Amino acid sequence: MLHKAKPYFLFLVFGFIVHWTQAQQCNLTLRGKIIHLENGEPIEAASILIMENRSGAVSDPNGNFVIRDLCPGTYTIKVQYLGHKEILQTLQLTGNTLNQTFRMEEESLDLGGVEVHGHRDAVQTTTAVTSLYGEALLQARGESLGESLKRVAGVTTFSTGNTIAKPVIHGMHSNRIMILNNGIRLEGQQWGAEHAPEIDPFLADEITVIKGAETVRFGPEAMGGVILVNPPSLPTSKKHLTELHLIGGTNGQMGNISASHEGGSDKIKGLGYRVQASAKRAGFVKSPNYYQANTGMAEYNFSTALGYSSGDLGIESYYSFFNTEIGILRDAHTGNLSDLEEIIRNGEPFNKPDFSYEISNPKQQVNHHLAKLKAHYHLNPSWKLNLQYGFQLNNRKEYDRRRGDLNARPSLDLELFTNTLELFLDHNLKSNWSGSFGFNLIQQANSNIPGTGVTPLIPNYNMLNGGVYWMEKYLKGPLELEAGVRYDYRKVDAARFVGNELQEASLDYQNFSAFIGGLYQLSPYFSFSSNLGSAWRPPNVNELFSQGLHHGAAAVEIGDANLLSEKSLKWVNGLEFEKDKVLIEFTGYLNQIQNYIYLNPTGETYVSLRGTFNVYEYLQANALFYGVDLSGSYAFSERINAYAKGSIIRARNTDMDNYFPFIPSDRMDWGLSYSFGKKDNPNSHQFTFSNQLVARQKREPDFDLAPAPPSYALINLAYQKKIQLAKNQLNVGVQVNNLLNTEYKEYMNRFRYFTDDMGRNILIKLNYQF
Numbered sequence: 001m002l003h004k005a006k007p008y009f010l011f012l013v014f015g016f017i018v019h020w021t022q023a024q025q026c027n028l029t030l031r032g033k034i035i036h037l038e039n040g041e042p043i044e045a046a047s048i049l050i051m052e053n054r055s056g057a058v059s060d061p062n063g064n065f066v067i068r069d070l071c072p073g074t075y076t077i078k079v080q081y082l083g084h085k086e087i088l089q090t091l092q093l094t095g096n097t098l099n100q101t102f103r104m105e106e107e108s109l110d111l112g113g114v115e116v117h118g119h120r121d122a123v124q125t126t127t128a129v130t131s132l133y134g135e136a137l138l139q140a141r142g143e144s145l146g147e148s149l150k151r152v153a154g155v156t157t158f159s160t161g162n163t164i165a166k167p168v169i170h171g172m173h174s175n176r177i178m179i180l181n182n183g184i185r186l187e188g189q190q191w192g193a194e195h196a197p198e199i200d201p202f203l204a205d206e207i208t209v210i211k212g213a214e215t216v217r218f219g220p221e222a223m224g225g226v227i228l229v230n231p232p233s234l235p236t237s238k239k240h241l242t243e244l245h246l247i248g249g250t251n252g253q254m255g256n257i258s259a260s261h262e263g264g265s266d267k268i269k270g271l272g273y274r275v276q277a278s279a280k281r282a283g284f285v286k287s288p289n290y291y292q293a294n295t296g297m298a299e300y301n302f303s304t305a306l307g308y309s310s311g312d313l314g315i316e317s318y319y320s321f322f323n324t325e326i327g328i329l330r331d332a333h334t335g336n337l338s339d340l341e342e343i344i345r346n347g348e349p350f351n352k353p354d355f356s357y358e359i360s361n362p363k364q365q366v367n368h369h370l371a372k373l374k375a376h377y378h379l380n381p382s383w384k385l386n387l388q389y390g391f392q393l394n395n396r397k398e399y400d401r402r403r404g405d406l407n408a409r410p411s412l413d414l415e416l417f418t419n420t421l422e423l424f425l426d427h428n429l430k431s432n433w434s435g436s437f438g439f440n441l442i443q444q445a446n447s448n449i450p451g452t453g454v455t456p457l458i459p460n461y462n463m464l465n466g467g468v469y470w471m472e473k474y475l476k477g478p479l480e481l482e483a484g485v486r487y488d489y490r491k492v493d494a495a496r497f498v499g500n501e502l503q504e505a506s507l508d509y510q511n512f513s514a515f516i517g518g519l520y521q522l523s524p525y526f527s528f529s530s531n532l533g534s535a536w537r538p539p540n541v542n543e544l545f546s547q548g549l550h551h552g553a554a555a556v557e558i559g560d561a562n563l564l565s566e567k568s569l570k571w572v573n574g575l576e577f578e579k580d581k582v583l584i585e586f587t588g589y590l591n592q593i594q595n596y597i598y599l600n601p602t603g604e605t606y607v608s609l610r611g612t613f614n615v616y617e618y619l620q621a622n623a624l625f626y627g628v629d630l631s632g633s634y635a636f637s638e639r640i641n642a643y644a645k646g647s648i649i650r651a652r653n654t655d656m657d658n659y660f661p662f663i664p665s666d667r668m669d670w671g672l673s674y675s676f677g678k679k680d681n682p683n684s685h686q687f688t689f690s691n692q693l694v695a696r697q698k699r700e701p702d703f704d705l706a707p708a709p710p711s712y713a714l715i716n717l718a719y720q721k722k723i724q725l726a727k728n729q730l731n732v733g734v735q736v737n738n739l740l741n742t743e744y745k746e747y748m749n750r751f752r753y754f755t756d757d758m759g760r761n762i763l764i765k766l767n768y769q770f
Contacts, residue, residue, distance in 0.1 A: 026071040028093050029524030032100040034059040034079060035428075043104060046081040061133055061206065066578075068524060079104065101475050103428055105381060106311060127212030127517060127531035128154075128574050128587045128629075133205060138731060139718065141765060142247035142256045142280075145179075145197050145207075149227065152209050153645040154587065154629035156664040160194035161329050161751045162285045162758045163297045167197075168748070169211055170589060171625050171649050171663050172224025175540050178214070179227045182305075182318050184372050184390035185218065187418040187444065191542040192550065193599075193750055198322045198368035198394065200301035202245065202258040202278045205232040211587065211629075213533035213570040215513040216469050216484040219440065223535035223568055234272035234307040234316065235264035244768045245278075251761035252296070253355065254282035270309045277302045283357040288741045288759035290352040294327040296359045311378070318372040328362040332754050333401055333613075340605060340612045344706050344753045347745075361399045361407055369393040384426045386438070392418040400549075411549070412457055413449035418442065435472035441465070446541070448496070457548045457557070459496030459503065461541050465489070478521035485514045490538055494545060505545070509538035509565055525579040531572045539563040543597050543618045549606070556606040557599065558617040568593040581635035588628045596623035598660050603703050614705060621655040644670040650699065658702050665697035665708070665747050671716075685721040692716065697747040706753050712744035733765035 034046040042063025049056040050067065052075055057065040070093055077100075079087040084104040091100065130152045132140060140148035146157040146165035157165040158173045166173055174193070179186040181199050188198045201207070208228040215222050235241075240263040247256040258278035265271040280299040284291040300323045307316035331349035334340040343350060374388040397410040424438025444463040448456040471484030490509040495502065517531030546559035570591040577584045597620050604615040627649035634642050646668035651660045671690030692715075697708040716737050723730040741760040745752040 026069060028068075028070045028072060029521075030067045030070060030075075030077075030091070030093065030100065031521060032065055032102060034063045034065065034081070034102050034104060036104060036106070043081055043084075046079060046084075046102075046104070048102075049078045049080075051076040051078055061131070077102075100477075101432075127210060127214070127529070127533075127572050128589075129208060129210050131206055131208040133207075135720075137205070137207065138767060139720070139733065139735070141202065141245055141258075141767070142249070142254075142763060143201070145199055145201050145227075145229070148201055148207065149209060153585075153631040154211055154627075154647045155209055156647075156667070156748060158193060158662060159746070159749045159751075161295060161332075161749070161755075162292070163282070163295055163326055164194050164196045166190075166193075166195070167227060168664060169209065169225035169227075170591065170627060171651050175221055176224035176537060177227065178218050178222040178225075179229065180218075181229050181320065181370055182231055182372060183374065183388065184318075184370060184392070185221070185420060185442075186370070187392050187416065187420075187442075188366075188368055188394040189396050189414055189416060191540045194328075194364070195366075195396070198324075198366060199229055200258075200278055200299075200303070200320070200322055201229070202260075202301070203231050203276055203303045203320065204229045206230045211589070212517075212531050212572045213513075213515065213535035213568065213591075215488075215535040216471060216486040216515050216533070219442070219465070219467055219486075220488055220490070220511075220513075220535070220537045223537050223566070223570075231274070231276075231303075231305065232262070234274060234305060234309075235262055236270045236272050236307075236309050237264045238266035239264050242770050244766075246766040247763060249282070249761055249763045251758055252282035252285050253357075254280070256280040268308070272307055272309075274303075274305045276304070281357070284353070284355050286355070286759050287756040288743045289756075290348070291355055292755055293330040293349065293351045293353045294358070294360055294363070295329055296357050297324065297326045298359065299324040313378075314374075314376045316372075316374045318370075318374075320368075320370045322368040322370075323366070325359055325365045326363060327359040328364065329751055329754060330360075330362070332751055333362050340614070347706070347753070347756075349755050361401045363399050365397045365399075365410075367395050382427055382429055386422070386424050386426065388420075388422045390418075390420040392416075392420075394418075409452060411452055411454045413452050414446060414458075415449055416444065416446045418444045432476045433472065433474055435470070437468075437470040439466065439468040441467075455498055455548055456496055457546055457550055458542050459494040459505075459545050461492055461494040463490065463492045463541075465491075480519040481516075482518070483514075483516040485512065487512050488536075492538075492541065494541060496545075498547075505561060507538075507544075511536040511565060511567070525577055527576045529572075529574040529576075533570055533572075535568045535570065537566045539565065539597055546618065549608070549613060556613050556615045558615065560618050560620070563597055563618065563620055564595045566593055566595050566597060582632070583634075584630075584632040586628065586630050589626065591625040593623040593625065595620050596660075598662075600661060600701070601703060601705055603705075621653045623651060623660065624654050625649065625651045639675045641673045641675075642671070643673075644668065656702075659699040661701045661704065662748060662750075663697070663699070665711075666695040668693045685719070688718040688720075690716045690718070694744075694746070708747050709745035709752055712742060714742055714744070715739045728768065728770040730769075731765075731767040733763075733767075735763040735765070737761045737763070 034043040044061045046059040048065050057067050059065045075091050077089050079102045081104055084106055087102055144165050146167045149155045149167045156168045158168050159165040169177055174190055179197050189195050210226040213223050214226045242261045245258040260276035262274035278301045283296045285295040303320035305318045331351050371391045376384055376386045378384050394416040396414045398412040400411040420442050422440040424436055426436045428434045442465040447460050467488040469486035473482040492507045495504045513534050515533030519529040521527050543563055544559050544561050546557040550557045572589045575586045599616045600619050602615045602617055606613045606615050629647045631645035648666045649664055651663040669692045671688055673686055673688040675686045677684040693713050696711045700708050717739055719734045721732040738760045743756050746757050
């Protein structure tokens with residue numbers, strides 16, 4: 001009997017092995033991206049369905065989707081999106097992962113009730129990209145652009161006090177970071193440490209950070225990275241949406257309001273519009289134990305857009321106005337040398353007043369106008385011609401504490417006109433190739449308005465920059481490759497009077513830049529990306545010609561007319577793991593820069609009738625920047641989630657074998673959230689606890705005005721509640737920053753020599769969509 005049962009037993013074992021092997025093989029993954037055939041921009045909320053097993057996915061705001069746990073075999077994929085032709089495609093899945101791009105063509109039929117949004121160009125790159133949108137952006141409302149972006153690993157701020165902050169990406173800031181407002185490069189006086197970006201974050205529904213060298217796409221000022229501030233696409237059918245934000249903060253007794261309305265025309269299909277405005281008012285910032293005198297601010301902003309989109313033609317106009325008045329910490333402008341030495345030694349201001357909304361000298365007033373006109377035309381389904389013109393007017397006034405009638409006159413009054421013109425041709429071919437080539441032109445004129453009674457810090461200048469570029473991308477299966485090359489030429493003419501002597505200069509700069517990158521899906525859960533890019537940046541006018549007191553920074557700055565262009569080679573590598581409840585993203589980078597320009601404290605002081613100020617000079621050296629960013633999340637259950645992110649950066653002066661000033665210290669942020677109710681519950685609410693840990697900057701330059709401040713830890717709490725009111729949505733949020741009212745100083749704050757950072761701040765946020 002045993003002999004007769006043996007074949008049956010072996011058959012069972014063989015069947016089990018086959019079944020187990022097949023089960024092990026059913027761990028394959030289909031990844032992909034859904035984009036418009038006409039212009040390559042991503043499509044959100046497209047439906048991807050596998051006909052054989054009825055599994056599927058929905059594309060995210062970047063057009064990406066993933067379907068896991070598939071067995072080897074042949075599958076029929078159906079891709080659907082309203083207003084577009086359905087795609088039916090057969091795919092053979094054999095390896096670990098198949099990466100497929102689906103290009104959807106707009107339907108020419110008249111589909112009643114279907115809303116086809118206007119075009120918004122998407123930046124498709126193999127370098128590290130992170131976006132803030134949806135819930136993350138909603139939680140950041142009421143913060144400046146710089147503060148909002150601190151939610152991204154590898155991004156910090158370089159600040160002047162607690163009301164002025166500008167973003168830092170991998171140690172780069174100011175003229176090394178390009179910010180695009182609705183596709184137009186933002187051109188203000190961004191060279192100053194206390195010159196925050198002239199942009200209202202409320203106008204955006206998505207803010208994207210690109211961490212690689214992107215000079216080929218955008219030009220020389222993108223050598224450190226790019227920040228894209230994108231408003232929503234304009235509606236093109238009869239549909240209206242109004243959104244209201246109300247925000248209040250206890251620290252500074254801040255109030256912030258923003259309202260927007262958008263809609264489309266029923267009579268003229270394809271016509272849409274949007275209007276948006278915001279206002280913000282805050283008084284003296286409070287450190288844990290005292291108010292900081294003269295740190296109030298006022299801000300008023302407005303934007304509007306009008307666009308038309310048809311099958312082949314699209315036209316869009318856009319205008320934004322940014323206006324702000326910001327007080328500068330009064331004790332940053334000391335009266336004499338002994339006062340300056342005493343306040344730095346003490347680390348606290350002498351003047352500790354009661355709360356007030358008053359903004360007096362020293363202060364700055366800035367207004368910025370930006371106008372855009374863009375058109376595109378589809379030559380055929382694969383080729384699109386784009387034309388974009390932008391105009392900007394930036395006026396910056398900085399006021400010092402002066403005697404008599406002079407106190408009402410600005411000490412620095414700059415007016416900057418900028419014209420930009422871009423013409424480029426995009427192509428998306430069915431043979432897996434896509435790309436773009438074109439040229440752009442930038443013309444600037446910067447003038448010192450007479451009547452300040454002070455020798456201008458920087459001269460009047462005219463700048464003309466022309467660039468041509470070509471980029472190509474190839475995508476097939478799990479592999480994505482891209483490469484590009486660019487040439488730029490820049491001419492700068494500068495002039496100013498110093499006393500009765502006219503000083504003039506005419507400078508020329510030119511250089512090539514290039515990049516090559518790739519992304520490969522290593523397994524169903526692992527993807528690896530690598531991008532190597534060369535970049536360059538000519539010295540800015542302030543670095544060349546600064547010669548005097550920079551009032552907003554409360555410092556004397558000395559330029560060097562013999563500075564050379566910076567040239568860099570940056571290598572960025574990324575690894576992403578995503579499976580079930582786990583998401584981990586790792587970015588490592590190496591950036592070698594020749595002729596790196598930096599502002600260095602000399603240890604000297606300058607004494608004048610207006611006070612005593614530290615002296616800084618622009619120097620140049622070879623540099624090596626390297627570091628890592630790490631972020632991840634884990635879902636313990638449907639209700640409990642954890643996240644962590646951190647960054648480490650090193651920046652060495654390889655000529656002197658020491659460190660550069662104003663480089664972010666090591667930091668980490670982690671948190672836990674608990675959700676009440678299921679994710680799809682329209683009335684859900686969530687509680688979040690987070691802890692921010694910042695190490696002391698031990699890699700200091702050989703000389704600084706004061707030692708780097710000690711490490712610190714901050715505890716923050718947040719509560720978010722969604723309330724469905726008929727067809728409308730109400731979001732209620734409460735945030736407590738620095739819950740324990742901890743005394744601390746941030747190394748990247750230029751006013752850390754004079755004061756502590758902000759104490760506890762309780763924010764109440766209301767958002768109503770109807």
